[in-house]
Amino acid sequence: MQVVQAYRFALDPTARQGAALASHCGAVRVAFNWGLAQVKANLAQREAERSYGIPDDQLTPALSWSMYSLRKRWNQVKDEVAPWWAGNSKEAYACGLARLTDALSNWRDSQQGTRKGPKMGFPRFKTKRRAARSVRFTTGTIRLDGHTHVILPVLGRIKTHEPVGKLARLLAEGARIASATVRWQEGRWHVSFTVHTERPPGKPARPDAVIGVDLGIKTLAVFSDGRPPVPNPRHLNNAMRKLRRLSRAVARKHGPDRRTGQRPSQRWQRANAARNRAEYRVAALRRDGIHQLTTSLARTYGTIVVEDLHVAGMIRNRRLARALSDAGFGEIRRQLAYKTGWNGGRLLVASRWFPSSKTCSSCGAVKTKLPLRVRTYVCEGCGLSMDRDENAALNLASLVERTVAGSGPETENGRGADRKTPPGGAGGCETSTPHRAPTARIRRGPSPTPGESLRILETQ
Numbered sequence: 179m180q181v182v183q184a185y186r187f188a189l190d191p192t193a194r195q196g197a198a199l200a201s202h203c204g205a206v207r208v209a210f211n212w213g214l215a216q217v218k219a220n221l222a223q224r225e226a227e228r229s230y231g232i233p234d235d236q237l238t239p240a241l242s243w244s245m246y247s248l249r250k251r252w253n254q255v256k257d258e259v260a261p262w263w264a265g266n267s268k269e270a271y272a273c274g275l276a277r278l279t280d281a282l283s284n285w286r287d288s289q290q291g292t293r294k295g296p297k298m299g300f301p302r303f304k305t306k307r308r309a310a311r312s313v314r315f316t317t318g319t320i321r322l323d324g325h326t327h328v329i330l331p332v333l334g335r336i337k338t339h340e341p342v343g344k345l346a347r348l349l350a351e352g353a354r355i356a357s358a359t360v361r362w363q364e365g366r367w368h369v370s371f372t373v374h375t376e377r378p379p380g381k382p383a384r385p386d387a388v389i390g391v392d393l394g395i396k397t398l399a400v401f402s403d404g405r406p407p408v409p410n411p412r413h414l415n416n417a418m419r420k421l422r423r424l425s426r427a428v429a430r431k432h433g434p435d436r437r438t439g440q441r442p443s444q445r446w447q448r449a450n451a452a453r454n455r456a457e458y459r460v461a462a463l464r465r466d467g468i469h470q471l472t473t474s475l476a477r478t479y480g481t482i483v484v485e486d487l488h489v490a491g492m493i494r495n496r497r498l499a500r501a502l503s504d505a506g507f508g509e510i511r512r513q514l515a516y517k518t519g520w521n522g523g524r525l526l527v528a529s530r531w532f533p534s535s536k537t538c539s540s541c542g543a544v545k546t547k548l549p550l551r552v553r554t555y556v557c558e559g560c561g562l563s564m565d566r567d568e569n570a571a572l573n574l575a576s577l578v579e580r581t582v583a584g585s586g587p588e589t590e591n592g593r594g595a596d597r598k599t600p601p602g603g604a605g606g607c608e609t610s611t612p613h614r615a616p617t618a619r620i621r622r623g624p625s626p627t628p629g630e631s632l633r634i635l636e637t638q
């Protein structure tokens with residue numbers, strides 16, 4: 179199976195190389211801002227002319243947003259706009275203009291309603307302070323040098339913080355690097371290679387096994403087949419005391435002040451770096467835990483059933499936001515989607531409106547209400563009494579049998595991963611977010627098969 183996979187390595191550039199990397203990222207921003215200024219001026223000019231009643235065919239011609247024409251214009255004016263341009267790779271400017279082209283077409287498509295997802299605004303100028311520092315190289319010398327260095331255009335040979343042997347072996351077997359992106363992330367420079375590689379077809383250890391996974395805050399994951407539940411590690415929570423202390427230490431010191439132009443003191447910088455390290459540690463622990471969970475599931479089970487949690491909507495709930503973000507539901511789902519694909523399994527996603535918690539896994543009765551604080555599911559009909567999340571996991575697993583096996587919520591490409599989150603109402607079955615009227619809950623995308631339709635799409 180041909181896959182596109184990213185390999186990210188932390189870098190250990192010298193001070194000079196670090197400055198060159200920062201300069202490249204600055205060049206990306208300058209090119210982006212230059213292009214945006216051109217486009218904005220052109221749009222404003224045409225708008226003004228229109229307001230004077232000039233007919234459309236006599237207006238100042240519209241500026242093309244294509245990457246090609248922007249690059250052509252940039253090359254004509256770069257000596258004036260950025261006389262220092264030769265200090266950076268041309269890829270940096272191309273990268274900035276490509277990002278502008280993407281941003282503009284996203285905006286236009288969003289305006290015209292041809293783009294899915296939330297509304298995209300008109301691109302804004304990037305500021306030195308806020309803009310993420312990153313630059314992408316797509317041409318030129320991009321390769322590994324031994325197991326400890328990478329080679330990038332203009333920047334040359336940079337030492338990596340961690341060994342790159344795994345990728346080196348892959349490249350020796352015929353994998354191909356399509357691009358390299360250097361980013362300042364988590365207090366370090368990282369390079370991430372986009373690699374086209376052949377992945378041997380995988381097979382899960384138990385291809386016929388079905389597992390329902392109920393994700394939650396109390397317990398991160400509860401399974402339908404008796405596999406021990408994964409406790410929520412709550413990394414952020416555990417680090418909170420320490421983070422507060424470190425933040426106080428930063429606040430007491432002489433920090434930067436834009437209004438007065440005050441530079442941060444050495445002590446402030448040290449304290450700030452310590453706080454950042456503590457934050458990065460939380461992120462790294464979370465990332466590691468989620469990868470271990472999803473890899474183990476995808477390698478073991480042929481079919482994994484999860485709920486379509488509306489994470490973005492749930493995060494709007496202030497009381498849950500921090501715990502939800504710390505748990506990383508969205509990332510778990512994303513990783514399960516591609517890892518089941520890699521391992522020859524499939525991921526089924528139950529509709530957001532499937533009452534997995536409120537249904538009795540024994541007799542199928544559905545409760546109208548089940549507040550979050552009730553941790554044990556007790557069925558009035560058949561007398562079943564079991565852990566709330568276990569009950570939900572069982573319901574998810576049994577969804578596979580109830581839908582036509584192999585053609586239910588599974589999708590055209592066989593990965594079961596392309597079921598798009600439907601637009602509209604916030605909140606899953608378990609949030610306290612106000613729900614919209616049922617009429618708003620129209621699911622777009624592949625229409626459900628007759629067997630599944632009522633069950634999965636059932637509203638509460």
Ligand SMILES: [Zn+2]
Pocket residue numbers: 538539540541542543557558559560561562
């Ligand atoms: Zn029951």
